[in-house]
Amino acid sequence: MLGLGGPYYHDASACLVIDGRIVAFAEEERFSRRKHHKDSRSCAVAAAYCLAEAGITLEEVDEIAIAFNPTWPTPSDTCTDAELIAELLDPALFGHHRPRQVTVIEHHLAHAASAFHPSGFDEAAVLVVDGSGDGVSATLAHGTTSGCKVLRQFPFSQSLGWFYETVAEHLGLGDWTSSGKLMGLAGYGNADRYTLDFLTPTAGGYHLDLSRYGIHPDESVDDQYTDLRYYRRLKAAYAAAYTDLGIPPHLRARTYTGGRVVPDTGYRPEHADLAACVQRLLEQCLTELAREALTLTGTTRLCVAGGVGLNCSANGRLAALHGVEELFVQPAAGDAGCAIGAALEVALRRGDLALPGTVMNTAALGPSFDAGTIRTVLGDYGLAFQDLGEDLPTAVAGHLALGRTAGWFQGRMEAGPRALGRRSILADAQHTGARDHINARVKHRESWRPLAPVLLSDAAPDLIGTSTPHPFMIVARQATDIAREVIPAAVHADGTLRPQTVSPDDTDPYARLLASFAEQTGRPPALLNTSFNHEAEPIVCTPRDAVATFAASPLDALAIGPFLIRKGRP
Structure with missing residues (x-):
């Protein structure tokens, strides 16, 4: 089974599963040398590597799965769009072979499978949190030997991932690819300085309400999702909210020394304080989600994936949460890891994977050189x-x-x-x-x-x-x-x-x-x-x-x- 990840023009990847075992996985960026492989969803070179590792051709693959629904919001189990398939898998790299169809695995299900299927657990609560994928930004699921059953989902209009990344961008740390910097900066700040009352942790989850900035939580915005109109509105609303705190957008200076760009690496106290506040608020929301997932499933094991799953500090909070006895976080928790979930999910459906499967205790799945x-x-x-x-x-x-x-x-x-x-x-x-x-x-x-x-x-x-x-x-x-x-x-x-x-x-x-x-x-x-x-x-x-x-x-x-x-x- 060949799984393809990174459908949203970043973090493209490929994973090959044979007899329920991950044989190879790699991110396309490692070959293109373009960080996050931004502005492309071609998985071709990573896929070619995976096939070469196993010594097989694309024609010999039983099933190819993608980790998104190209027809969202219309449900779909398969994709036969020849142009899209060729964009993902350039025929020139595969003897001009063109797969006629690929299996569609809903984005958050692929994330969930990437965490639960290789965890070695026979049962677990599964928490997926990211920016958004197929209209969803958070998922609670129940993992059993039958697979992952979705219990509850939060729409893209309630995205914790987008909330976090807008703060990083507001503080001049970079675009969405630089959200992880905020986690480091938070360690220097005072989390009590600011109150962000538009995001409220609640029993069983959280609630986001940006009404005062022109975005109402109950408005219908599905038609603004795929063309990014909602995302642009959201960024403007958040910018206004942070500016109201007395923190205007910050553009960090760049200088050039010997042909190299040297970033402004300093920060102001209010920047660190906002980072600390946001990190704590994120952790509080994730804690409520995890508690709800544990309650709904009645288990003491927790699996985590999604881009927010790369937040080490938040994962530490979840590991220490009362009721969590074992925690597994997918090391490729972002969109690249969806290739792992997609491949394992179709293997499960075909009967090639029995759960609990082989524990993923190593991430050494890419190329080696003699x-x-x-x-x-x-x-x-x-x-x-x-x-x-x-x-x-x-x-x-x-x-x-x-x-x-x-x-x-x-x-x-x-x-x-x-x-x-x-x-x-x-x-x-x-x-x-x-x-x-x-x-x-x-x-x-x-x-x-x-x-x-x-x-x-x-x-x-x-x-x-x-x-x-x-x-x-x-x-x-x-x-x-x-x-x-x-x-x-x-x-x-x-x-x-x-x-x-x-x-x-x-x-x-x-x-x-x-x-x-x-x-x-x-x-x-x-x-x-x-x-x-x-x-x-x-x-x-x-x-x-x-x-x-x-x-x-x-x-x-x-x-x-x-x-x-x-x-x-x-």
Whole structure:
């Protein structure tokens, strides 16, 4: 089964499922090198990769599923629009094969399936919250061995995702793709300063009423959805609401240094205070939704997906919610992850997937490159390198212990926006200077953006206060006193961190790196970890991507396959 995600001209992706198991997944941006693959919904290169990984052709795929309804609001189970299908899957990449139809999986059902089907749970409450898809912005569902049953939905006119992104845009943090910055800024603010009385958490959910700004919650707006008229009205209403608080729209200055755009990375106290207020309000609304989902389903397990599911701080609040004993958040929670849900959902319907299915305990589902291929690339660039083989983790740990920063390129590329030890930038988490260096000079981004720790699971109780696995760096935890002392660069201003835990494993270079770092320093097996890219590009995918980003940055070393490259020397 081939699932295609990102139907709304961003975050296109593809996922291949065989016999109920995810064989491959990748986002199109990693190949196009255009962040979020904006302004296109072609999934062709990602799909071609997935098929190549399995050694099959498009003609051999039993069923193709898309994660949206092109005829919304008219219900539809299939799409036979040849032009649309060709837009998604360019025939030139598939021997000019043109599928005659694709299966339609409603957008929020695809999100729900992406969270529940690979969770390993036989039953769970499912919460999906995003900007909007197929006219819906939030869904409560019940996941069982029969699949996901929708219990309640909120229309696009009640969108929490759009609410959150408009604040980020109002504060000059960027467009909708930059909403995550607001989460980081919130840690510096006073959440009690402002009252946003147009959004009210209520028992069982929340209520949004922008009547005083010209948008009434009970007006009929379906005809304004697909042409974005409602979205534009909504943005204007929110801008007026935030301006009424005494915070006018902020346009951050940009300067140019050596041909590079340098953003204004400062912020005003009122900006941080609004961010904190909005983050807390979002968490309150999500908490009410989760409580309702748990009550309706009678379960103690919760699955989360949708773009808002990428909010680590909110996920931390949900993980601590009374009644939640187990939490699974899809690591590719945004629209790209819909490819996973769409493929798994059609596999379930065809009888190729039995629930509970295989647990998704890794996001390493993308392309990998053997040592020979990497060596050829390094030779093409004329780079001096050492072939360290099995000794690579020990050597890299030694460089990190000396305060150096390294690019880390190993194995299959990760799914989702978080680096998980396959395409990472690593440093010593004891030194806040390393964090500031990465933000300012490597990533060229705001100094207040948090970086995350990766740690061996043996150290988790001491550093994050729990032995519960955190494989995807998507749930925030309160830092322990020990964490504040030994990995302060990974602790955010609000006292939280968003950890990735790794099981000790002598066959895993990432785990061996952490263990060697602890052995060489006498400190816990923990490092600072962020995605291997600069601010304006997607995470690196290929060896050429890695070399180009390494060369254009002040990183000290690049560990790629078994090879180690140092700036200016082997």
